[in-house]
Amino acid sequence: MADSASALEEQQRWAADLARVLALYGFLADAYVLEFFTDELWSRLPCSWQAALAELSPPALASLLLERTRPTGVSYSSVWPLSLLAFRATAHTLAFPRRPLGGKTGTSAGGRLEEFRHNPWQSARLHPLFRKHVKPKKQHEIWQLGQVVKKLSTLTGCRRVVDIGSGQGHLSRYLSFGLCLSVTAIEGDPLLVGRAIRFDRELVQALEKEQARRGQTPEGISLQGPSHVVGWVDPRAPWQEFLRLLQPEKDEEGALMVDRPVDAGPSFPKGAPVRNYQASLLRGTESEEEDMAGCGEKTLASLGPTSPPLESRLILTGLHACGDLSVALLRQFVRCPHVVGMTSVACCYMKLSTAETSPTPPPSSSCPPEYGYPLSRWVSALPGHQLSYKAREGACHALEDYTLRLQEESATLRTHCFRAMLETVIRAADPAKKCLGVQSINKAHMLRFEEYAQLGLARVGLDPNTPLDPPALATMLAQQHKVVAFFTLALLLAPLVETLILLDRAIYLQEQGFHCRLIPLFDPTFSPRNLVLVAAKTDLHTALSGLGVED
Secondary structure (H helix, E strand, O other): OHHHHHHHHHHHHHHHHHHHHHHHOHHHHHOOHHHOOOOOHHHHOOHHHHHHHOOOOHHHHHHHHHOOOOOOOOOOOOOOOHHHHHHHHHHHHHOOOOOOHHHOOOEOOOOOEHHHOOOOOOOOOOOHHHOOOOOHHHHHHHHHHHHHHHHHHHHHOOOEEEEEOOOOOHHHHHHHHHOOOEEEEEEOOHHHHHHHHHHHHHHHHHHHHHHHHHOOOOOOOOOOOOEEEEOOOOOOOOHHHHHHHOOOEEOOOOOEEOEOOHHHOOOOOOOOOOOEEEHHHOOOOOOHHHHHHOOOOOEOOOOOOOOOOOOOOEEEEEEEEEOHHHHHHHHHHHHOOOEEEEEEEEEOHHHOOOOOOOOOOOOOOOOOOOOOOOOOHHHHOOOOOOOOHHHHHHOOOOHHHHHHHHHOOOHHHHHHHHHHHHHHHHHHHOOOOOOOOOOOOOOHHHOOHHHHHHHHHHHOOOOOOOOOOHHHHHHHHOOHHHHHHHHHHHHHOHHHHHHHHHHHHHHHHHHOOOEEEEEEOOOOOOOOOOEEEEEEOOOOHHHHHOOOOOO
């Protein structure tokens, strides 16, 4: 227990340091690079920083700022101010390590992940049955996370897994058919659930063909698929409502099914049915819509406040559950006595609810407001812990990918400057239009700015033939290297924002008395959001320390 207490104290100090640094350099994390010219962002940097960074090439920016260790042969072109050196060192020191445990990334000599060495589209680790419809990045993720969930299942003695935010069911399919776990997949989008059911059915058909051809099913493959639920897991809902989602019933033909009235509880938005299906019992419908409509209209009887699910122990998992959905997973782990373990890989931090972005609860409410960030009492009390939408959105950027773009001096770097120049054109045409979402323009780096501007102006509802000021635009285009340098500085803070958000979650779990561990699980060059939070309600501190380490 002493080790746990000291680990918590270390994380609390770490979070406090992060809050201080982010408060000090918040103007970088909060800045939109598209406002580089309109808000004169370069002038907000200390003059000594401007002098040090102004003429650096993209490869030098990558080596001197973003990389933890400076490669041999790379040197400073000028004497850097101590404040800039301290900023760089602090950013790297406080960021959570992103390399998989053991220091291995599984990358071959050619720069490709070892599992994709023979085929860039198919992971050698994953059985062909689980690669269909699955992109390489997702193949890498579901295999890695599957091993951790399986090990957690063994350590806790629990086989039943609930996949929250299951999407098209790729992880659920692998956990059930591939790792022989009992899986319930919960997803709020009925179309995604219909697609998951169709993919499950295709896998069952492939198994049947293989069984007919060889006289047996492939070794290590289960015939039991996941069950699917259309529903939302609300972080504010009581745990009894969460359990209601998991209760299956059978229709007259034996298919597992749940249809529930929408007023069953606060975790279900009005108008949304909740159904439960299982792949091995599906009827052969041809479309996703038929999959969703093919079940009867049986209503689930009300459950008592303490009614247990069919199996009393659960493990929760979520692979890149967006925003507050990952928070819902944590809160249900804490509150529901039937949940014994969890693994959470988060995503879309900008979608987290905060006190600054969420409506204030009515004065009559007896419950204190609950937000997606911060969760812990410790971080909530830290001065400067607040994170803007822009800072949280920046934490989702792929640092390793951008480093590679800098090293290669990719022509795509030009789009930063193009978008900042376009912002000046937009505001000159209509000052009321600021920071509008232009979205990505296909192959923008291959266009002349005039062509880019026409496309961008049309997207924000302005005349694409708006007159331009060529001399002013030429002056701005000549500052492209400064735009890239400013963006690189801001990106250096992105891992710190992510670290603070995830430390807040780890501290929250420990404040409730639970063991947890943050593990860099995926290869960050392949899957940027690569940190998994693993927790259990039993003393698994030693066992948790080994999770995620490859043999």
